[in-house]
Amino acid sequence: MHSDYKTKIVGFKDFVFRKSLWVFHFGGASCNNCDIEILDCLTPRHDLERFGIMLVGSIRHADVLLVNGSINMRDRDRLLELYDQAPKPLLVVAIGACGCTGGIFAEGITFAGPVDKIIPVDAYIPGCPPKPEAIIAGVARLAGRKT
Amino acid sequence: MAVSLFYFFVYPGLLFMAVTGGLLSWYDRKITARVQFRKGPPLLQPFWDFLKLMLVKETILPRQGSRFVFLLAPVLALFGATMAGLFILLPLFNIETGFKGDIIVIFYLLTLPSFSYIIGSLASGNPIAAVGASREMKLIISYELTFLLVVAAVIMKSGQEFDLNSIIAVQQADKPFIGSISGVLLFIAGLFCIQAKLGLVPFDMSEAEAELASGIYIEYSGPPYAMIRLAKYIMLFILPAFIVALLMNGMTGGIGVLWLILKILALVLLVTLIRNTNPRLKIKQASSFFLIWMNLLVIIAIVLNAFGL
C-alpha cells in the first residue's frame, strides 16, 4: 500500500511540509534495538533538528509516524488507532527489518505485519538495526534533500 | 480608526510581533542547540512550522466536549497576546497612547493566553489535557501574585504612575530602576514570572511532554495549533519587552533602538539558559517557590524601596 501524499500535497504546501517534519515514534514488539537507534538520531552527534525535525509527544501534532519492530496482533489494533487519530497528511516510515518485512519474526504465530499490510508506508529503512546514518539518510530524503 | 487598525495588525501589532517573535523563537532554539553542542534549526524554522500547521495539516475536533469553545480558545489566546503586546509596545516605542492606567489592562491581558489554554484543553474532554489544565491553573495562582507585586513595586518606585509611558519617562529622566538593589530583586522575581508565563522548563509541568504528552495542547492539531504556536511566539517577544519597559528604561532615541534589541536578546538568553540548565519542578515545588520565596523577595524589595535603596 502507498499513501496518496504525492497526488494531494503539491507546490508550496509540499515545500513547507517537508521543511518541518514532526516525528512520532511507535515501537511495536521490537527487540528495542531500533528504538535506541532512533533516539540516537536526536542526540547531539546526529542532531535531526537541523532539518527541522522534532520529536513530538502527541500524535495530533505528528507529520511522520516512525514504526519499528514486528507488529503482532495486539500492536495492529494500536497502530491502526494511532493512524486514524493522526491529522492527515501523514507520512509513515517503516524502520528495521522487522518493520519492512517482518525480519526474523515473519513466521511467528502472533505476527500480524509487516507494517505496509496494515497502513500505507512512504519509506522503508532496512537494517537490523539500521545505523543512525541510514535513518537520517532516509528521513532527509523524505524531507526532500539530496543525500 | 485607520491608524488604530494599522497599529493592531501591522506595526507594532500582529504582523510585526509575529515576525519578531518567530525570530526570537529561532534564537531560543538555536541557543538551546548550542548549549547541547548541536547545530540547531535553520533561521526560518519557526515560520515553516507555523505555515505547515496553518496550510497543510487537517484539524481534528473532539467528538465529546464542546467544539465551539475548543476552537474559540486559540483565537482568544492570540487576541490576548496581540492586545497585550500592543499596549506594551506602543509606549516602548515612544508612541503616545494617552491611556492612563494601561498597566492594569496589560496585567489582565497577559493572563488571557494561559486562561484560554485551560478553557480549550478542558473543552476537548481529554483526561490528560484535564491534568495539564489543573496544573496550569495551580501555576497561575502561584505566580500571578508575585507578578502583581512586581508591577505594584514598579508603580511605587515611579511615584504612583499607572501608565507605561510615564514609568518609562521617569526612568529616562533619572536612571533605570534596575540600577538599585530593590530593582535587581524585582528583576529576578520578574524573570521567574515570565519564565512561568511562557511555560518554559522549570515551570512546564502543564505541557510536560515526557509524562503528559504535551498536556494542555494534546488535542490541538492544524490551524488551531498554529494559532497557539503564534501566541507563544508573540509572548516570547512581549514579556521580555514588558520587563524592559518596567525596569530597564525602555527605548531612548537614536542608538537606543540597538540597545533595546540587545536588552531583549539578553533577557531571552537568560530565559533560555534557565530552561536549559534546570529540571522540571513538581507543581507543589513551583507553588512554594513563588508563594514563599519569590513573594518574600519582592516584599524585601518593596521595603528597601521605602528606604530609598
Ligand code: SF4
Ligand atoms: S529490525 Fe532487528 S534490531 Fe530492529 S527491532 Fe527488529 S530485530 Fe530488533
